[in-house]
Every structure is written in structure tokens, then in C-alpha cells.
Amino acid sequence: MLQYSMLYPKQSVSRRTVSMDGMWKFCLDPEGKGTENGWADGIPQADLIPVPASFQDFYTDKDTREYAGDLWYETDVFVPEEYAGKNVAIRFGCATHRAEVYLNGVHVASHVGGFLPFMADITNVARYNAVNKVVVKINNELSETNIPCGKTKVLSNGKKMNSPYFDFFNYSGLQRPVKLVAYPKEYVFDLTVDHRINGRDAEVSYSVVTTGEHPVEVTVYDEDGREVAVSQGKEGILHIENAHLWQVRNAYLYTFTVRIKDEEEVLDEYSEEIGVRTVEVKGKDILINGSPVYLKGFGKHEDSDIVGRGFHIGVMKRDFECMKWIGANSFRTSHYPYSDEIYQMADREGFLVIDEVPAVGLFESLMNFMEASTGKKTAFFAKDTIPELLENHLRAVEEMITRDKNHACVIAWSLLNEPETTDEAAVPYFEKVFARAHELDVQKRPRTFALIMNSLPDTCKCYHLADVISMNRYYGWYLMGGYEMCDAEAAFRAEMDKWAGKDLDRPFIFTEYGADTYAAEHKLPSVMWSQEYQKEYLEMCHRVFDSYDFIKGEQVWNFADFQTTEGIMRVNGNKKGIFTRQRQPKDAAFYFKERWESLPLNH
Ligand code: GCB
Structure with missing residues (x-):
């Protein structure tokens, strides 16, 4: 603890x-x-x-x-x-x-x-x-x-x-x-909830950790402030009749108030807004409250002009407004857990969040997006830095899950982004991280990691650990870009056919696909970096996604242009944004709006 x-x-x-x-x-x-x-x-x-x-x-x-x-x-x-x-x-x-x-x-x-x-x-x-x-x-x-x-x-x-x-x-x-x-000295240290839906009612089991022995009472209030359930004790079940479920883009938040009492005196009182919902992976589907969902959204960054990665309440608001306008229902907190306030807002707005621990760069390369496609191997998990890295990684997993476990918006844990998985040495490392996440999360949310381009059906040693397979793929950008798009599509389909052949009976989602696009660049016919090319590239990816019934989501890379280290691959930052860094739409934003507003929830 x-x-x-x-x-x-x-x-x-x-x-x-x-x-x-x-x-x-x-x-x-x-x-x-x-x-x-x-x-x-x-x-x-x-x-x-x-x-x-x-x-x-x-x-x-x-x-x-x-x-x-x-x-x-x-x-x-x-x-x-x-x-x-x-x-x-x-x-x-x-x-x-x-x-x-x-x-x-x-x-x-x-x-x-x-x-x-x-x-x-x-x-x-x-x-x-x-x-x-x-x-x-x-x-x-x-x-x-x-x-x-x-x-x-x-x-x-x-x-x-x-x-x-x-x-x-x-x-x-x-x-x-x-x-x-x-x-207070005797205080509520932790609260954990888990949900079950029973017909029209909900049962929320809870456990509270306090620093003393006085009795605990948990009361649930609805959005009008009416008491709808109460339970005594540090552990118990709250029965909510005719429960308002937290639904995708249609949130309902109850207030859970924990009180430590000495007779009538309240020693400590702590309240949290909690949405009642279930999350489950069943066969090829991701189920929210028992119904399948298709994820539409983004890999994001905490990144904006002047304040960099600093939390800015105005930027947060604008990001949610842009995501609502475009018809998104989800995002991944690539590549680190975000500021608390962002999850609170996602709870309120009914967004589905894949919560990612900052385990990125577990592949020794300054341009892993390029080198992964060349088959480069770095034997990362065989290094003698691994024991200390694992310790820090496991602690971050514990801190993230402990902090974020009650958020209705959090539907999955992403435990690594683009690690090297082609070497057997990765397996024991992955097993420990995946086991720890399972142990820490009472809701047993699906665990995943984002597969880099060289983590292929026949080379990746770790995908079996993922409850949802998350793919980062750049066919048509890092591989076979420009006029070679037809070959990119063929190679993309060939890979997906191999995955299909494995018959994994598990949902796949795309956690990254994208093309750098300069907001000022137009060209007919298209060239790479132009707005026209971004759209053609996205259309190609979507043709592929729409061909496989086990693909259950698309989170394009990236929500907005963002700052990177300088270099010949980046023009003052990564320009794969669907919005500019100032959160104005590129042409692709209108294309997404049309697609996402017309896709059924269970695509
Ligand atoms: C990736 C990484 C992401 C990069 C992206 C890109 O695979 O996960 O952090 O920004 O590719 O644009 O190259």
C-alpha cells in the first residue's frame, strides 16, 4: 500500500x-x-x-x-x-x-x-x-x-x-x-468501488480504508441531492434501485459520501462523484453496461503553447469541446497518466479513457517509429537496468490504479507503449506488470499495451497477455507512403489477415495511426504532409478497419499537433494532429466528424 x-x-x-x-x-x-x-x-x-x-x-x-x-x-x-x-x-x-x-x-x-x-x-x-x-x-x-x-x-x-x-x-x-x-487524524485514506447491474437496479460493493477504528457510513446521493442508498461499515454493498447508469457520452454521477462517525459527531467526511457502470471484454467485444461499444477518438497529449505540459483548465475545456464536436467517445492518456481534473471531466462528459502508465521508450531508439519497421532489435529487456526499471514501473502502475480506479471513464489500463516485444526477455517483465495491474484493480478492467510496428502476429512474444490488443500502425506513412499507398493497404491487410488467422477471440483497437500534416499545406493531387494526403491516408486506414469484425475502435494519432525534440523528422513538433496545437480543425477533422457521427455505437 x-x-x-x-x-x-x-x-x-x-x-x-x-x-x-x-x-x-x-x-x-x-x-x-x-x-x-x-x-x-x-x-x-x-x-x-x-x-x-x-x-x-x-x-x-x-x-x-x-x-x-x-x-x-x-x-x-x-x-x-x-x-x-x-x-x-x-x-x-x-x-x-x-x-x-x-x-x-x-x-x-x-x-x-x-x-x-x-x-x-x-x-x-x-x-x-x-x-x-x-x-x-x-x-x-x-x-x-x-x-x-x-x-x-x-x-x-x-x-x-x-x-x-x-x-x-x-x-x-x-x-x-x-x-x-x-x-483529521482519523481519516478516510482510500475508497474502492465495484459495480454490478441487476435488472434495473445496481449493487455497488465498496471498501473503505481509514486510519482508525471508528465506524464508517457510506451514503449515496443522486444528482438532485436525494439519498438513494446507505450502508454501515468499512465494507459493504450499496443497493441503488432504478439506477441511472453512467453511459457513453451520457453520464450520470452519484455522490458517494464516506463519513467516519463517533456517535453523531462526524470525524471525517469525504465525497467523490462516481458513475455506476460495468466494463467487460467478452469475445471480440468491449462491453459497457453489457452493450458493445466501438471506440472513436484520439491518442492525446497534455501539450499546449507556452505552458507546455502544464495543466491548464482552459485547454482542458477546449479539448473536450473539440472532442464532442467531432463525435468522439474516447481517448488514450498517451503516454502517461494525466492530471486528476481531466478524468473528473471525462467522468462528467461520458468519455471512455484508456489510462496509460508512463512506460514509453522501452525500446532503445531515438526514432522508434522508424526503426521498429526495419526490424531493429535492442535487447532492451535483457539489460541490467531492468530490475530498477521494473520497480519504478510497478510503483507507477500502483499509483495510477490507486488514483484512478473509481473513475467511471477509465475502462482499460495501458501498461506500456511500444515496448520491444520481439525478444523472449520481455515476457517475464510483462507478466509481472500485467499480474500487478490485475491484482490492484477490483473491477478487473481490461489490460492492454500499444503494439509497435514490429510487434507482428509472428514476432510479438507478449500479445497473449493483453485483454484487448492495441495496435499502433503507420502503413502509408512510415511504411510505403505517398504513391505507394496501394501497397501500404495490401501490406496492412496482409498483417490483419494474419491476426485474423490466429482466431484470438479478443477485441482489437487501433491506438495509433496517422500522417503528419502541415496545416497550411494544400496540394492537388496530394503529396505527403498536405491536408489532402492526410485524408486519403485516413480513408485507406478506415477501409481496412471496416473490413474486420474484431476491430472495435479507432483512436487516431493525434488529437492535436504537439511539441517534440527537434530533428529532421519533425517540423517544430509532431504534426499528426487532427487539430492544430491551437485546437483549430485541419480538413481531416471534418472528415472524422462525418464518419464518427454516422458510425453506430456498435460498429
Ligand atoms: C508512435 C509513438 C508516438 C509517436 C508516433 C509518431 O508510434 O507511440 O509517441 O508520436 O508514433 O507520430 O511517430
Whole structure:
């Protein structure tokens, strides 16, 4: 079990949260000497920078944007008198990729992994009714022992540089909201729910973990605030009569309130909005509430102008509006778990989410999208970095599932993106990750991983572990692009025929397919990179998808253009977006709107 609660910070009769977002002090530490120079007590010559945000795109010099190493943040936080006697903590939405936290010079937390929240307990270190100094040391270097994988090299001028084994910019820093939280000594540490539908009624089994022995009561309220079910005890079953189910793009959220009581006194109260629904894979179908669905949507990124990977509530809103307009019903949180608020919104809007752990780059290559198709092998899972990598990977799986398990929107766990699967050494690694996810999730949601181009029916050693087979395929782009499109289609069909021949009786979805497209480029007849080519390419892929009855979803790559490392393969970023980075439609968006609005739910 994790040392801190992953429940989203909420206000209640017993809980307080205060946003710590705003301008923080900031400085880089290229020499890595901050700790020995006493920066935990306060950082020198500090600039001011917004939190939450990635630090990279504010500055106008390249050394800062490309910086790899330690970076320090500092702010003051006032801890009110009324918090004395409670648990007090600082909750970081994330710190990318590893962090050390100090309060008034005292070390209060360490965390490895850049895309999941953690709490720094400051109860015994905080000065009450006073201003306290918070200092966070972050390191953004990539390695093969932490996810996402990459390496850090040193240039001839002595500066370090990150070389990701993945195709998104290594944005980092305090990229998500930070909150000061106060909650009682005896508190609700965790809540887990699982749903069963019984005719018109629903049975929700629940379990609550608290830090004490006082009795627990769980009450369910409908959207009008009416009490519809109540149960006593840390474990039990809530019976909801005539339940409003959470449906795809037609959400209904009940409020589950957990109270720890001492007679009539409420010691702690915690509420979560929960949709009642079931998820299951049966034969070739993905069933939501017993009915098959076809996934229509995107691989996404948390990525936008200026704030980089920083959570921005306005960007989130715009993204959901674009996805609703185009007729999507789903997205994958490629290639890392997103900010909590995005799942809350997906719950509210009825979107289906494939939740992905940041296990990307488990294939040693700077351009795996190219090299995978050449059959390159890197023996990644035979390296001696694997035990430490696995430990970090398993912890990220635990943090993700613990945080996201109650979200109705989360219908599957994606446990890796495009790992090397052609080597037997991958198998034991995969088995451990898949087993852990199964053990942690009481809802036993389907587990998957995104298969890279060289993970073929006759080369992939790991697909048998996936409950849903997720394919990333680029026939007609990285392979046989342009006028060779007819051969691309033939090769694509030949691969799909082989999969069909395996008779796996399992759903397949496309988690990636796409063509880089420059929004300003038009050409008749088409050429690669033009808007016309993107559409022809997509039409070809859809012809293939529509030919196989076991294909149960299409999530195009990508929702929007996004920033990557610079290089000859990328024109200031990846341009496979159906929307531009500013969230305006390319021509393909109108084509998708037409297709998705006319596809039946069970295509
Ligand atoms: C992939 C990766 C994704 C890349 C994409 C591309 O296979 O999973 O991160 O951005 O290809 O566009 O090459």
C-alpha cells in the first residue's frame, strides 16, 4: 500500500484545501550543487515562474529550454492555526521526473516518477499560524531505470542534454496544481468501488480504508441531492434501485459520501462523484453496461503553447469541446497518466479513457517509429537496468490504479507503449506488470499495451497477455507512403489477415495511426504532409478497419499537433494532429466528424 492517500483533495466539514498555484521562485542548478550549498533552506538569485506549468517555453534562450539537470522551486505557504492538531500535507499533482521536498529546510518527501501525484506530510514540521518556506528540488534527466526511458548525454560544451526514446518533448517541472491540505487524524485514506447491474437496479460493493477504528457510513446521493442508498461499515454493498447508469457520452454521477462517525459527531467526511457502470471484454467485444461499444477518438497529449505540459483548465475545456464536436467517445492518456481534473471531466462528459502508465521508450531508439519497421532489435529487456526499471514501473502502475480506479471513464489500463516485444526477455517483465495491474484493480478492467510496428502476429512474444490488443500502425506513412499507398493497404491487410488467422477471440483497437500534416499545406493531387494526403491516408486506414469484425475502435494519432525534440523528422513538433496545437480543425477533422457521427455505437 502507498504511504499517502491518493484521494483527490476536497473540502468538507472536516477537510481543508488551499491552492498553492501562482508565481514561485525558480532557478536552475547546472552544477548540481544546490543541496551542498544549502538551497533546501532557500534558493538564490531566483526568477519567478508560474505553477502549474512546464518551465521550458517561457524563456527565450535555448540553454534553458533544453536544460537537463536539477531545477529548484520555492514558495511561501501560510499554515493557519486552525490546522494544528490535524494532518497537514502538501499535495503535488506531479513533479517531473523526480523530486525532493523541503519545508523550512527539513526534508519532508521524495518521489520518483513525473506524472502522478504525491503528498509531503508536513504535520510535525510546519510552523502554525506562520509562513513556512517550501523548497522543491526537481530533476528532469532521462535514464533507462525510470519511465519514460531515455538517456542524458553531455555535450562538448559541458552542457547536459536529454535524449528521449520517445516522441514528445521532455517537458518538466511542477506541471500540475499544488495544494495545501488539512484533514483529521482519523481519516478516510482510500475508497474502492465495484459495480454490478441487476435488472434495473445496481449493487455497488465498496471498501473503505481509514486510519482508525471508528465506524464508517457510506451514503449515496443522486444528482438532485436525494439519498438513494446507505450502508454501515468499512465494507459493504450499496443497493441503488432504478439506477441511472453512467453511459457513453451520457453520464450520470452519484455522490458517494464516506463519513467516519463517533456517535453523531462526524470525524471525517469525504465525497467523490462516481458513475455506476460495468466494463467487460467478452469475445471480440468491449462491453459497457453489457452493450458493445466501438471506440472513436484520439491518442492525446497534455501539450499546449507556452505552458507546455502544464495543466491548464482552459485547454482542458477546449479539448473536450473539440472532442464532442467531432463525435468522439474516447481517448488514450498517451503516454502517461494525466492530471486528476481531466478524468473528473471525462467522468462528467461520458468519455471512455484508456489510462496509460508512463512506460514509453522501452525500446532503445531515438526514432522508434522508424526503426521498429526495419526490424531493429535492442535487447532492451535483457539489460541490467531492468530490475530498477521494473520497480519504478510497478510503483507507477500502483499509483495510477490507486488514483484512478473509481473513475467511471477509465475502462482499460495501458501498461506500456511500444515496448520491444520481439525478444523472449520481455515476457517475464510483462507478466509481472500485467499480474500487478490485475491484482490492484477490483473491477478487473481490461489490460492492454500499444503494439509497435514490429510487434507482428509472428514476432510479438507478449500479445497473449493483453485483454484487448492495441495496435499502433503507420502503413502509408512510415511504411510505403505517398504513391505507394496501394501497397501500404495490401501490406496492412496482409498483417490483419494474419491476426485474423490466429482466431484470438479478443477485441482489437487501433491506438495509433496517422500522417503528419502541415496545416497550411494544400496540394492537388496530394503529396505527403498536405491536408489532402492526410485524408486519403485516413480513408485507406478506415477501409481496412471496416473490413474486420474484431476491430472495435479507432483512436487516431493525434488529437492535436504537439511539441517534440527537434530533428529532421519533425517540423517544430509532431504534426499528426487532427487539430492544430491551437485546437483549430485541419480538413481531416471534418472528415472524422462525418464518419464518427454516422458510425453506430456498435460498429
Ligand atoms: C508512435 C509513438 C508516438 C509517436 C508516433 C509518431 O508510434 O507511440 O509517441 O508520436 O508514433 O507520430 O511517430
